[in-house]
Amino acid sequence: MVDARAGAGNARRIRLGMVGGGEGAFIGAVHRMAARLDDQFELVAGALSSTPDKAVRSAEVLGLDPKRSYTDFEAMARAEARRKDGIEAVSIVTPNHVHVPAALAFLKRGIHVICDKPLSTSLAEARKLEKAVASSGAIFCLMHNYTGYPMVRHARAMVAAGELGNIRVIQVEYPQDWLTTRLEDSGQKQAGWRVDPKRSGAGGCIGDIGTHAFQIAAFVSGLSCEAVAADLTTFVGGRELDDNAHVLLRYAGGAKGMLWASQVAPGNENALRLRVYGDKGGLSWEQEQPNHLWFTPLGAPKQLISRGTSAAGADAARVTRIPAGHPEGYLEGFATVYSEVAKAIIAARTGERPAPEVQFPGLADGLAGMAFIEAAVASSKAQGRWTRLKG
16 A cells, blocks of 8 residues: 655645546546535546547546647657646556557556556556555555455455454455456447457456455455465456456465356346454445445454444544435545545645545556456466465
8 A cells, every 4th residue: 555645835736647447447536526525526538439539529528638638658658748737647448458558558658547457467467556655756546446445445455453452364355246247248448358368368257356365364464475375267268368256365374265247147236245254353345235344353342343433443534525314435535546546646846745645546456456467367277276375
């Protein structure tokens, strides 16, 4: 995780660009809504589609200046870097194979990057970003939106404070059902690229939602995964990438974990669930019930901790927007990450030092995610042999 301090400098909206996210795209609209929720960003430029006429239509719908609607990200990076009112940050919301080349184009011009996950199509490709981020001086955020949920922040704080004791067991799952049939044959854009190894990389389900499960387990537990034993399966005939994953995890310090990710589990929509057990107690959180965190101290009654109440600590309170009892979830989680990045960018404007309470996923999370995907794929090909993650 990257830490940054909210600066007291210029509070004007951050000039934001976007690569991808045009007509027919899902995640781009989510990013745009999230970026505006706390009124920190203003979208002023974009290379919204690789298809020129679609890019023009998308920019028109969003009210962008036609002169700042670009045909590709390289042209956009060059032109915006030359402008006095050029973008300060860019959101990359494309299929995976575009993430690294697009990020490099903006980083080398000192433009901050907010990139959708996973980081790339391979660990080797992802490592190209390390030097680029370091030499650019720019901020790099990887959009793992579930880290923005207040009760996920509270769970992390409880573990860090020792309330669960020494962590022993981590169970995390993320089942969906939307790819139970060959949806990619229908022309559905999201399904089409997510099952294509040329655009997604070596991992299908394991890369798309498995990385979310893997990252949230590490975020809350504070532990680093060292090795995996994986069984990746492609249940739908003719599909090249996995659509179901069972993975055993070994963490530094001796904790053990289990991860299940599936996109062929009928009855599940976005059923991300995390359970963490230590020698003093256990925690349980579900994404579809985001306001609630269950805590069970060893030998004591189970406790329900609700977002927005006094039982939720300072880490949850600082990213809570609305009173208890009102749903606060998916869009707000994205928005929290955007707001944390905004604080870092505002601090960077004035050269202020970062503060630890502002947190967002960064390059390290992306590299760990890619190492996880590659280790899981290698392990599965070796009939589930324990495989270490590459550092």
